[in-house]
Amino acid sequence: MTYCVAIKTDSGLIFASDSLTNAGIDHVSTYSKMHTFVQPGERMFVLLSAGNLATTQGVVKRMRDDCRLGNQPCLHTAYSMSEAVDYVGNVSAEVQRAQARAIPPAPTSRLPSSSAARSPARRRKSS
Numbered sequence: 001m002t003y004c005v006a007i008k009t010d011s012g013l014i015f016a017s018d019s020l021t022n023a024g025i026d027h028v029s030t031y032s033k034m035h036t037f038v039q040p041g042e043r044m045f046v047l048l049s050a051g052n053l054a055t056t057q058g059v060v061k062r063m064r065d066d067c068r069l070g071n072q073p074c075l076h077t078a079y080s081m082s083e084a085v086d087y088v089g090n091v092s093a094e095v096q097r098a099q100a101r102a103i104p105p106a107p108t109s110r111l112p113s114s115s116a117a118r119s120p121a122r123r124r125k126s127s
Contacts, residue, residue: 002033004048015046021053035060037067037075045075045084058095063088 007014017033037045049056066074078084
């Protein structure tokens with residue numbers, strides 16, 4: 001489970017997040033779930049993330065590249081918070097679509113089980 005918190009105080013904002021990731025029972029690692037996008041003297045955005053780590057990494061990389069390359073739109077040029085939120089949502093959706101196209105759905109296994117009271121087990125005759 002990921003924990004991300006933002007608290008507004010009289011002095012400003014406080015952001016906190018955990019950094020644990022779990023890639024299975026035998027592999028626990030750390031990765032920051034708090035990402036800052038700073039334009040000194042102009043603006044600062046803090047992105048707290050939860051969910052799929054590969055998606056988070058793809059979204060953050062794309063957003064950093066857009067800022068670094070001066071692509072439009074990007075967080076450095078967003079006119080309003082609403083525009084910034086739309087941009088982050090669009091980047092997230094694009095990354096998720098690209099990942100869905102690149103990785104076919106994994107096969108799943110099912111182990112059906114049933115129980116019926118007062119019913120004798122039936123065996124199918126093999127042909």
